[in-house]
Amino acid sequence: MTTAVETHGHALSVPTEPPPIDAHRMEGMRGLFALMGTQRPLVIGASLSAVLGVAAGLAPFFFLAHMATAIFATPPRLDEVRTLALASVGAVALRYVMSGLATVLAHVAAFRLLHELRMRLARKLGDVPLSFFATRTTGELKRVMMDDVNQIEAFVAHNFPDGVAAFAVPLLTAAALVSVDYRMALASIAAAPVAVLVMSLALRGTEEQYRTWQATQDRTNNGLLEYLRGIHVIKTFGLTAKSFGDLAQSIEENTRWMERFMRRHGRAYGAFHALIGSSLVVLVPMGGHLYLAGSLALPDLVLFLVLGPQLLTSLMRVMFAWGNVKRIGEGNARIARVLLAPDLVEATKKAQPLHHGLAFRGVGFRYTDGNEALRGVSFEAGAGKVTALVGPSGAGKTTIARLVPRLWEATSGRVEMGGVDVNEIPLDALLERLSVVFQDVFLFHGTVKDNLRLAKPDATDEELVAACKAARAHGFVEALPDGYDTWIGERGARLSGGEKQRLSIARALLKDAPILILDEATAFADPENEALIQEGLATLCQARTVLVIAHRLSTVASADHIVVLDAGEVVDQGPHEALLGRCGLYQELWARHAEARDWSLHVRGLRAAEGVLS
Numbered sequence: 001m002t003t004a005v006e007t008h009g010h011a012l013s014v015p016t017e018p019p020p021i022d023a024h025r026m027e028g029m030r031g032l033f034a035l036m037g038t039q040r041p042l043v044i045g046a047s048l049s050a051v052l053g054v055a056a057g058l059a060p061f062f063f064l065a066h067m068a069t070a071i072f073a074t075p076p077r078l079d080e081v082r083t084l085a086l087a088s089v090g091a092v093a094l095r096y097v098m099s100g101l102a103t104v105l106a107h108v109a110a111f112r113l114l115h116e117l118r119m120r121l122a123r124k125l126g127d128v129p130l131s132f133f134a135t136r137t138t139g140e141l142k143r144v145m146m147d148d149v150n151q152i153e154a155f156v157a158h159n160f161p162d163g164v165a166a167f168a169v170p171l172l173t174a175a176a177l178v179s180v181d182y183r184m185a186l187a188s189i190a191a192a193p194v195a196v197l198v199m200s201l202a203l204r205g206t207e208e209q210y211r212t213w214q215a216t217q218d219r220t221n222n223g224l225l226e227y228l229r230g231i232h233v234i235k236t237f238g239l240t241a242k243s244f245g246d247l248a249q250s251i252e253e254n255t256r257w258m259e260r261f262m263r264r265h266g267r268a269y270g271a272f273h274a275l276i277g278s279s280l281v282v283l284v285p286m287g288g289h290l291y292l293a294g295s296l297a298l299p300d301l302v303l304f305l306v307l308g309p310q311l312l313t314s315l316m317r318v319m320f321a322w323g324n325v326k327r328i329g330e331g332n333a334r335i336a337r338v339l340l341a342p343d344l345v346e347a348t349k350k351a352q353p354l355h356h357g358l359a360f361r362g363v364g365f366r367y368t369d370g371n372e373a374l375r376g377v378s379f380e381a382g383a384g385k386v387t388a389l390v391g392p393s394g395a396g397k398t399t400i401a402r403l404v405p406r407l408w409e410a411t412s413g414r415v416e417m418g419g420v421d422v423n424e425i426p427l428d429a430l431l432e433r434l435s436v437v438f439q440d441v442f443l444f445h446g447t448v449k450d451n452l453r454l455a456k457p458d459a460t461d462e463e464l465v466a467a468c469k470a471a472r473a474h475g476f477v478e479a480l481p482d483g484y485d486t487w488i489g490e491r492g493a494r495l496s497g498g499e500k501q502r503l504s505i506a507r508a509l510l511k512d513a514p515i516l517i518l519d520e521a522t523a524f525a526d527p528e529n530e531a532l533i534q535e536g537l538a539t540l541c542q543a544r545t546v547l548v549i550a551h552r553l554s555t556v557a558s559a560d561h562i563v564v565l566d567a568g569e570v571v572d573q574g575p576h577e578a579l580l581g582r583c584g585l586y587q588e589l590w591a592r593h594a595e596a597r598d599w600s601l602h603v604r605g606l607r608a609a610e611g612v613l614s
């Protein structure tokens with residue numbers, strides 16, 4: 001695939017682990033606040049409105065108590081009753097305005113946050129080294145970008161202001177009730193210690209359980225992605241989702257988890273609900289007793305009977321709010337882990353290449369999993385020359401090609417461009433000089449033009465056509481339903497492998513970089529396609545430094561310099577004739593190539609003969 005290297009301007013590399021971040025710090029409210037970024041003022045505004053709304057909602061209860069005093073006074077103070085009634089209506093109106101405002105502010109903040117977080121994550125994924133992806137699956141990253149961000153959005157929009165209000169209600173109510181009568185206030189919360197105990201027992205171990213839940217969710221996500229990607233293979237073998245072992249198993253595990261969770265916590269939740277609703281059981285007899293004993297006024301009794309039970313039910317909302325914070329905590333930490341991953345280290349020296357040659361000097365490389373792919377590799381790919389890398393599968397050819405654009409970085413030795421270490425060349429300058437044509441071409445969902453312009457955003461239509469003509473792609477592009485404006489890629493028109501290759505050659509031609517890294521296709525396209533690809537490549541290779549992972553006899557034989565690799569080491573190097581004379585492995589590879597060519601010519605001959613005979 002050419003584009004990631006050519007156009008994004010962010011080569012990826014350096015096998016480094018993500019920094020150890022304090023997961024607990026990110027799981028709680030502090031972590032959530034940190035992720036809120038620029039939306040914090042809006043979220044605080046929403047929370048304050050919610051608290052004001054709650055306070056306004058409590059006020060009528062007090063007015064009601066005072067109304068009772070005014071009504072039962074002799075004579076009744078009707079003016080006061082009227083004023084208090086009006087004040088109650090005002091308070092109720094204020095409550096609705098404030099809670100409406102809280103909802104609007106919270107939703108605006110949530111949607112902006114959703115956008116902001118996704119953009120930050122997407123930018124980050126472009127800046128991190130490739131090793132970052134080696135330790136994470138696509139399913140995991142998809143979940144962070146979609147599900148975890150969605151959770152935060154839903155939490156901020158629906159639960160956050162409510163949650164803050166839930167914490168404010170018991171405090172405000174308790175303060176108000178204590179100021180009226182501390183004995184009755186204590187009676188109102190008599191059941192609280194037991195309820196809190198039950199609540200904490202119910203919540204005990206939930207973090208660990210949520211982690212298990214998330215792990216099985218991850219497996220389901222990955223399983224589903226794989227299932228969808230491999231649907232062709234699955235259908236060919238007549239398999240079903242059920243026979244896709246891991247997926248079926250993780251879906252079953254999810255169901256079992258939910259059953260276990262409900263069994264374990266169901267009773268505790270029930271007990272908690274019963275206790276929360278039980279405050280009148282204490283308030284009525286005690287209030288009655290105090291009233292009859294003359295130490296509690298009737299209005300105060302009324303106040304406690306209406307407001308007392310509210311105190312404990314608001315505790316239930318606190319529990320839900322806290323449960324929600326816990327639920328999204330793991331997701332917050334996962335988002336933070338991605339956002340805090342170290343970027344690819346940019347060159348500090350800002351050197352510029354002196355010419356267009358490449359050189360490997362004693363290069364060693366180890367993948368993140370410890371696999372040593374290259375050992376002491378040294379060779380030069382001269383400016384304007386074609387250098388071919390040959391060797392058996394797993395010899396390290398692709399790895400060498402990846403080190404030049406810093407997709408990965410050499411573990412030891414130096415990779416040079418124009419006599420300068422690639423690590424000392426600013427990334428933009430490095431990538432500007434390089435075109436990479438890999439055999440598996442990735443086309444984005446967009447028009448042919450969009451895909452071509454990835455290589456040169458300001459290319460004119462004429463330039464696009466010229467590049468496609470030179471890459472022998474113009475003919476088939478013109479034949480597409482909308483020509484250059486036809487949608488291609490995953491959800492667009494399907495192109496053959498050979499057609500994709502020719503488009504990627506056109507992209508490289510448009511970029512017009514002096515150095516070309518070329519991974520020749522291993523699979524042979526049909527003869528016509530094959531000939532067109534070769535013509536396109538021949539144009540592309542003219543007057544450039546070419547480093548080619550060679551799979552073809554013609555390329556190898558006509559290369560200026562050939563590097564023979566085996567198990568990560570350079571076995572020999574030189575021109576074709578010299579290697580044929582002295583290098584055993586090269587002779588063997590050549591013989592195998594020749595055999596394959598003869599076999600392919602033989603088959604084509606037979607087909608041609610069949611054609612003539614039939």
Ligand SMILES: Nc1ncnc2c1ncn2[C@@H]1O[C@H](COP(=O)(O)OP(=O)(O)OP(=O)(O)O)[C@@H](O)[C@H]1O
Nearest residue numbers: 367368369371373392393394395396397398399400
């Ligand atoms: N992303 C990776 N992580 C770990 N090891 C890898 C990775 N990519 C390649 N390797 C290993 O590095 C070694 C060299 O692989 P490389 O792909 O460079 O060989 P190659 O010569 O290009 O092979 P082929 O001709 O089959 O493409 C192999 O042992 C391979 O298994």
